Amino acid sequence: MLQRLQRLFPPRPAEPEPPNGRVTLGDVLRRDWFELWYQPKIDLRAKRLVGAEALVRARRPDGTMLSPGSFLPGASEADMLALTERVILTSLRDYEDCAALGASIKLSVNVPASAFIKLPIARMLREERPTAANWPGLILEVTEDEAMHDLKIAQEIADELRALHCSLALDDFGAGYSSLARLRQLPFSELKIDKSYVTDCHVDRTNAGLCETIIELAKRFELKTVAEGIETPHESHKLQGIGCDIGQGYLFAKPMAKDQFVSLLGRRMVGAKRPAQKPRRTAAAALRGLFAET
Numbered sequence: 001m002l003q004r005l006q007r008l009f010p011p012r013p014a015e016p017e018p019p020n021g022r023v024t025l026g027d028v029l030r031r032d033w034f035e036l037w038y039q040p041k042i043d044l045r046a047k048r049l050v051g052a053e054a055l056v057r058a059r060r061p062d063g064t065m066l067s068p069g070s071f072l073p074g075a076s077e078a079d080m081l082a083l084t085e086r087v088i089l090t091s092l093r094d095y096e097d098c099a100a101l102g103a104s105i106k107l108s109v110n111v112p113a114s115a116f117i118k119l120p121i122a123r124m125l126r127e128e129r130p131t132a133a134n135w136p137g138l139i140l141e142v143t144e145d146e147a148m149h150d151l152k153i154a155q156e157i158a159d160e161l162r163a164l165h166c167s168l169a170l171d172d173f174g175a176g177y178s179s180l181a182r183l184r185q186l187p188f189s190e191l192k193i194d195k196s197y198v199t200d201c202h203v204d205r206t207n208a209g210l211c212e213t214i215i216e217l218a219k220r221f222e223l224k225t226v227a228e229g230i231e232t233p234h235e236s237h238k239l240q241g242i243g244c245d246i247g248q249g250y251l252f253a254k255p256m257a258k259d260q261f262v263s264l265l266g267r268r269m270v271g272a273k274r275p276a277q278k279p280r281r282t283a284a285a286a287l288r289g290l291f292a293e294t
């Protein structure tokens, strides 16, 4: 796999900054500024780290980091496809480092809908899958407004992925206009509730109602729910109380570089072998404690 990554994306000598100061995805890929960072996903009931979302970052030669919001908008389709291939291959390689620690976690990657048609994703996964015997597969996140319109193709893709233990998640749910009927038809196994609904859901009655409805609906369709952008213990507590399965947000941890994520996992694995400690004060405090060093 490493060979394929190096063949497709050979290391290049550092190039100067783009002349006009505006960095594009093409610049990031060509200048090899690409990095893949990870943000933990937490089982809200068990208070356990169960996965992580891979998020692209760009590291400039002076060490400063760029977020995708500054270089993804307006990117060409060809560059988005190159990014997707690189993200998938890198996440498969990084999973090997997690598996070496004995960690059982599932990684998620963001995939533009067009990539399902234009990239041989299933073949890549089949050929490059990690060698660890218990590889749990990958979750491929597709945003709600991009989700495939051709249901037959979507179903075929989901079936192909399922055979490889991989599944589809509907990202940013609530930010677009999916009809309930469509949600039932689409072959997703995870639904990510958009941050705009999560914010203040413990006091904002509209958001609370929307989160409850989404979670109830997801359960009916046998989808796991992931709340995005949890920033406070109150939001986390509320979401757990209404049955949300998984949480992701700055309350638990911000996205972090791969080495930092692997070292966090390592500490968690060491912690798991320690004798049971006295129960901590509150669930949220316990979770903050989990990630206090990040």
Ligand code: C2E
Binding pocket: 039, 054, 055, 056, 067, 068, 069, 072, 083, 084, 087, 110, 111, 112, 141, 171, 172, 228, 229, 230, 231, 248, 249, 250, 251, 255
């Ligand atoms: P997303 O897939 O919905 O990712 C979640 C975004 O929310 C991430 O922003 C994450 O850093 C941010 N976030 C997580 N928790 C919190 C929180 O508690 N508070 C706040 N304010 N933000 C939080 P990021 O990394 O800037 O990514 C933005 C978007 O860019 C992603 O949204 C995704 O649509 C896109 N993106 C990121 N990486 C990739 C990639 O590798 N490929 C593709 N195709 N798109 C990507």
Ligand code: MG
Binding pocket: 053, 109, 110, 141, 171
């Ligand atoms: Mg996402």
Ligand code: MG
Binding pocket: 171, 172, 192, 228
């Ligand atoms: Mg999202």
